[in-house]
Amino acid sequence: MSHYKEEQQRVDVVIEKVDEELKELDNRVGSVKSEIVSIRKNFWEDVKVNIDNIKEAVETAASIRQEAELLAEREHTHRHTKNEYNLLTKIKETPYFGRIDFKEDAEADTDEIYIGIGSFYDKENDEFLVYDWRAPISSLYYDYTLGRAEYKAPIGTISGDLLLKRQYMIRNGTIQSMFDTGVTIGDELLQEALGRNASEQMKSIVATIQREQNQIIRNDKSDVLIVQGTAGSGKTSAALQRVAYLLYRYRGTVHADQMLLFSPNELFNSYIANVLPELGEENMQQTTFQAYVEHMIGKSFTVEDSFAQLEYVLTKKNESTYETRVKGIQYKSSVEFMGLLEKYARSLSEKGLQFHDxxxxxxxxxxxxxxxxxxxxxxxxxxxxxxxxxxxxxxxxxxxxxxxxxxxxxxxxxxxxxxxxxxxxxxxxxxxxxxxxxxxxxxxxxxxxxxxxxxxxxxxxxxxKFAFVNHPAIFQQLFESKQKDIFVPDCWGDICKQTVKRLKNKQLANEDAAPYLFLKELLEGFKTNHLVKFVFIDEVQDYTAFQLAFLKRLFPKAKWTLLGDRNQNIFSHDQNRENNIIATLFTDHKVETVQLNRSYRSTKPIIEFTKCMIPNGNEIQAFNRDGKKPVCIKVSDEREHVENMVLKVKELKEKGYKTVAIICKTNEECMKVMELIRDTLYVHLVQKENTTYEKGVIVIPAYLAKGIEFDVVIIFDASNDIYYRESERNLFYTACTRAMHELYVYYAGELTKFLTHVPEELYIRERC
Known part of the structure; x- marks a missing residue:
């Protein structure tokens, strides 16, 4: 019998036993639920209420407590059984994804260990049919190639020989592919690549990728783990597996609600929402920095979000106040401005505080x-x-x-x-x-x-809640007094005037939001959160030094995982930022940095094309996944542009691509595109208010596409009069690196200067 048939038979046996357990659990859930309903319904009938004297009152209290404890115990049992049922339902679909054969020293037999999202125990034969991927013995699967290996068990270190490592892709109880490998592949794209009879060279490359990702997933010694990863290197995927691992590693002491993820936007939250449940864990707390800030500020102001700020920076270059605003953004994003606020707060000790009646x-x-x-x-x-x-x-x-x-x-x-x-x-x-x-x-x-x-x-x-303190007036007073120190920009007076004008209109600019809260906390006392044990920040390069320092003050007991890519920094506050700002902020912590330079989300032609756009792009290594070269298409007018693009989208849909993104530089440009194509093509416009990720054809501004991949990307307009400022290079790079399989770049006139250094053999030029 072939290996495949043997393995499929075992899958069938496991599913059969899971089905039996599910039936038993279903009966148990129903029984416990009926008990709970009965207890709730008859609660006061079963309690003898008498408060005529102290003795009777004490007996009544004891009776109530006893009935309440019984109800609480039944409700706990119901929750536990229901969770067990939900886990088994997932195990039935995909019983396991890996197997290792391990022979312990001094043992005659070799153990076959099958690994999945949760453990499954066969009571009849007294054996584990599936081990949880976070169990101690499962670490062999992640940490070792074939040969000598060991793992830490409750009784001590167990050593032996790892004889086999096999990986499966199982969907709805059927093995789609399986392969023997020396390493563990945690990403579906990589699994598919290896499932197609990959070469030894391919296996070697994947081994490197997985070892790097395991450094992230299983690191439990660092206070601050910095993951510097190129676009498509799998840093976010590894970080989410890290969440699940840590929840298992510290089970009993850390719960999902003690982990907090700051993600780039609500759309990204939707994009990753199902990842943790698929790994067998509850979802952690997820928010954006914007939502967190707005919650803390309340209704005192209308708070500008970072995307509105970026839209201003990208579209209002001709306004007379533009340069002043940009310099204000840069200064207010710095730790120097934090120092100015601390100095101002100290001065308020003597005079200047303002209050409400x-x-x-x-x-x-x-x-x-x-x-x-x-x-x-x-x-x-x-x-x-x-x-x-x-x-x-x-x-x-x-x-x-x-x-x-x-x-x-x-x-x-x-x-x-x-x-x-x-x-x-x-x-x-x-x-x-x-x-x-x-x-x-x-x-x-x-x-x-x-x-x-x-x-x-x-x-x-x-x-x-200190509502008697007039925080808006105190903050405004800082700019009216034009308080300064040696670090303020030359145009500080103009920055102050701009700020006061906005504050009088009850508008708080994005660059003022964190400083406003920081000053408020300095005056009221920091409301630190000691319950959160782990903080994850995705796209950390988009955070200002001020914001990071502020978050550090808010979560003093937390360990940090910071994910970023300096080549995808798209905001204007970072022009003069120190490279080592994170290390500077966390000098009192044990900091470790993991570098992920190999990109495997996009095809090799797309990676070779995009890495030529950025400094140090030669550090990025492409995963050997074949595909079509990027295509740069020159158009002569708007009508020709739209007609060609609509035909291209229809052609791509016929090829079976599920997600096609038309990426524009700004939201303003997105609105223009929607007007041009709405009668000829069904598309979904994605704006910052969107909270769900939908497949199909979408129109999206580049800054909202961060962290998300699409089968095909169409850059709507890469003309040199659209993308020409050096500060926009990373935005253009980010837009292009969203493409997994095909990339099309439209332009009129001259192509953006960001593609000047891309060798012509790396892409195809076409004219409509």
Missing amino acids: VTCKGEVLIEAKSICAYFYSLDMMIAIPNRMQLTMEWILRKLHEFEKIEAKKDWVEREVQYLNKEDYNRIYEKLEKDNQFDYYEKEHELLTKYVVKKHFRSLRRRVK
Whole structure:
């Protein structure tokens, strides 16, 4: 019998046993669910309620607690069983993806270990049919080639010989391909390449890629892991496998909600949303820096996002205030500006803080100047955040006094008349308990107290959140005073005027968002998050030095995984950024850097073409995947351009490509393209508001396409009058490297200067 038939028979046996277990679990889930429904339904019937005396009250409390504990235990069992059922459903589709044959030293038999997304134990034969990919013995599969190997088990280090390493692609219970290899392939593209009778040279290249990725996945010693990877090197894929590995490695002490991923945009979140569940883990917390900032700022301002900022930088070059804005972006993105804010905050210890009046029903209870006077009456040796806390406590005491005064006012009497039935019942229950039901005065007193406390409750809540501090005015004051130090740009005065104008319109520029929050935290005290154990930042090269330093302050106990590619930095804040800014920020941490230079997402012709666009492109190594050379198509006018492109898209769809992206430089250009082709081609426009990733033909600005790959990319317009500024080189490179199989570049007139150094033999030139 062939190896393939033997292996398929084993898959069939495993699926059969999984089916049996699923039936049993299904019955168990249904049974536990029925118990939970019954307990909830009869909860108060099963509890004996008697509070006539202390003894009876204690017995009642014990009875309630016992019933609640039973309910909690059944609910926990239901969740656990349901999770087990969901895992087995996934195992049924793809029972495992790898096998190793390992012979322990001093043992006669060789163990056949099959590895999948979760363990599956055969109770009948008392053996594991599948081992979890994160189990100690599974590390042999990832860490070793054939030969001597060892792994760390709870009883100590186990040594032996690794005799076989086999990899499978199984879909819906059928083996699509399998191959024996010396290494482990974690990426489907690579698996498919090796499944087609790959050469020894190909296997050697893949071995290098996988060893590099395993350095990322299984690194648990570094405080800060920096992954510097070229486009298509699999850095994000490896990082997500790292999340699953860490959750397993630290199971019991770290949960998915203690891991936080900052991703480039909501579209990317949708793109990777199913990766962790496929690896057998819950999804970690995912957000974007923009969403995080907006949540923390609240409704004080309309906050510009980084894409709107970039759209401005790319489209408003002719405005008179353009250069001032760009210089402002660069300075406010620096750690030098952070130093200026710290200096400004220290000056506020003596004077300059601004506050809001504390009001109720439109009436001022405590004036802002009274709050200011109290704050500055406190000992200057006390830190500002501590004085803020003392001021907040003083305001709360004052509010308690005002509650008594407000209770006698007419508005309270009016609101008592409009209380609903539930409110009245709540008061009557209290009167009954106090045996005071017959006393009208007591009833009226409780009703007025209830109304006043209801209004003051939200007021107290706002005070506890320091809403009495006028942060927008304090931030604006920094720019009105034109406070400076030796690092400010020459045009600082103009930058200040621009900033004040925006702030007066309740608009917070993207470059001001993190500084605004930083100053707020300096005054109130940093609300550090000690629960988050691991922070992942994708596209870290797009973060400003200021933003990274701010995040470091917010998550002081976290370990960091930072993923980036300096060749894909597309924002203007990085023009003068130090190369070692991350190392500078994390001097007190153990930092390790992994370099991924081999790109395997795109075909070799596309990689050879795109790497000529950037400095140090010769460091990028192409994976040997054949394909068509990129095509640069010259058009003479708009009509010819659109007709040719529409025909090209239809041709590509007929070839079976699932994702075709027409990539434009800006959103403005995307809107123009939509107008031109909407009557001849069904396309989906992707904008920054999009939160889901859809297949088909899409029109998308280059900056939103980061981190996403498409079967085919069409660069809508690569003319030299579109892409000509040196600061746009990385944006153009990023757009072109999104293509996996085919790349088409349209242009009119002269082709962008970024392709000047690309040898002509690396691409095809065509005219319409």
